[in-house]
Amino acid sequence: MKIPLITGRDFRPDEAQVALVNQEFVREYFQGDDPVGKWFEAQPGGQWGRRFLVTAVVGDTRYRKVRDPILPIAYVPFLLPSHQERLIVRISSNIAANPMAVAPLLRQEVSRGGPGFSVTRMRTQQAMLDAQTVRERLLATLALFFAGVALLLAAVGLYGVLDDSVFQRRREIAIRMAIGAQGRTIIRLVITRTFFFMFTGAIAGVVLSLISIHYVKTLLYEVSPTDWGMITLPFVMIVAAGLFAAVPAVVRAVQVDPVNVLRAE
Numbered sequence: 001m002k003i004p005l006i007t008g009r010d011f012r013p014d015e016a017q018v019a020l021v022n023q024e025f026v027r028e029y030f031q032g033d034d035p036v037g038k039w040f041e042a043q044p045g046g047q048w049g050r051r052f053l054v055t056a057v058v059g060d061t062r063y064r065k066v067r068d069p070i071l072p073i074a075y076v077p078f079l080l081p082s083h084q085e086r087l088i089v090r091i092s093s094n095i096a097a098n099p100m101a102v103a104p105l106l107r108q109e110v111s112r113g114g115p116g117f118s119v120t121r122m123r124t125q126q127a128m129l130d131a132q133t134v135r136e137r138l139l140a141t142l143a144l145f146f147a148g149v150a151l152l153l154a155a156v157g158l159y160g161v162l163d164d165s166v167f168q169r170r171r172e173i174a175i176r177m178a179i180g181a182q183g184r185t186i187i188r189l190v191i192t193r194t195f196f197f198m199f200t201g202a203i204a205g206v207v208l209s210l211i212s213i214h215y216v217k218t219l220l221y222e223v224s225p226t227d228w229g230m231i232t233l234p235f236v237m238i239v240a241a242g243l244f245a246a247v248p249a250v251v252r253a254v255q256v257d258p259v260n261v262l263r264a265e
Contacts, residue, residue, distance in 0.1 A: 001061075001088060008036040008056025011077050018077065019052035023060050025072035042074070052076065066132050088125075099124050151237065155245040158197060162249035165193060166256075173256045183254050190250050191243075198242040202235050 011018060019040075026035050035054040042050050052074065060070045089106060091099050100122075107119045130137070166173070173186055209231075 003061055004059040006057045006059060007034070008054070010056065015055075015077055017050065017052055018055045020056045020058050020075040021054055022058050022070075022073045024070045025074055026057055028072045040074075066129065147234075151241050154201070154238070155241040158194065158242055159245040159248060161197070162190060162194060162246055163252065166190060166249045166253045170256055173253055177256065186253050186256075187250050190253050191246060194242050194246040194249075198238055202238055205234075206231060 005020075006023070008020070011020070021029075021035060026032060029035075029040060030038070034057075036056065038054050039051050040054065042052065058075070061073070062068050063071045063073060087110070091102060103122050106122065110117050110119050173189070176186065176189075
């Protein structure tokens with residue numbers, strides 16, 4: 001399972017009364033002290049109470065669901081009797097594309113282990129994760145769709161504003177060109193207005209997202225609302241959409257004919 005072994009050793013053959021504990025177990029039941037070589041009792045005083053020797057400390061993992069908090073966990077040898085066990089099988093990379101293809105073989109091999117062994121359910125780890133993140137993936141898909149629509153509407157709106165701005169300022173642009181203004185000066189004149197709109201909207205969006213940080217945390221899994229990667233990516237996309245929307249306005253501004261405009265005025 002690739003759970004890191006932090007300190008101590010793994011199980012040895014035929015060991016029964018030993019356990020590997022995670023870091024949360026150490027914090028809760030050993031007050032953070034090194035537990036290796038110490039004993040603890042499971043269900044003290046109960047019918048199934050057993051004493052276990054801690055042989056190692058391993059990394060924390062979630063127990064049932066990806067959104068659950070980290071629980072104190074002790075791993076014990078499979079030699080202990082139980083009515084039901086969950087087995088995890090790692091497969092080689094050459095069949096990773098379709099892991100369920102080996103399901104019949106696994107059922108056959110498990111049945112050979114003993115007369116009472118049978119497989120009741122078999123799932124891939126990815127299927128388990130997908131089942132637990134349906135809500136998150138649905139929200140991500142909807143958010144991506146509405147974000148795309150919002151970006152398109154913003155680009156169209158910005159195009160309309162800039163194009164109208166160039167039309168309203170055509171006399172100013174014509175005068176600037178008549179007295180010797182270069183094309184790059186006219187482009188800078190239009191682009192400056194574009195960046196003003198974009199930066200104003202981007203800053204307002206960041207401020208609103210930080211205000212609603214507690215709500216945003218409930219929608220995102222393992223993504224911090226203040227993650228700079230998540231903030232930079234939309235910002236870059238907005239800038240790209242703004243520049244794309246500014247191209248027609250820039251072309252129109254550069255193609256202004258000073259003679260015709262000033263004669264018409």
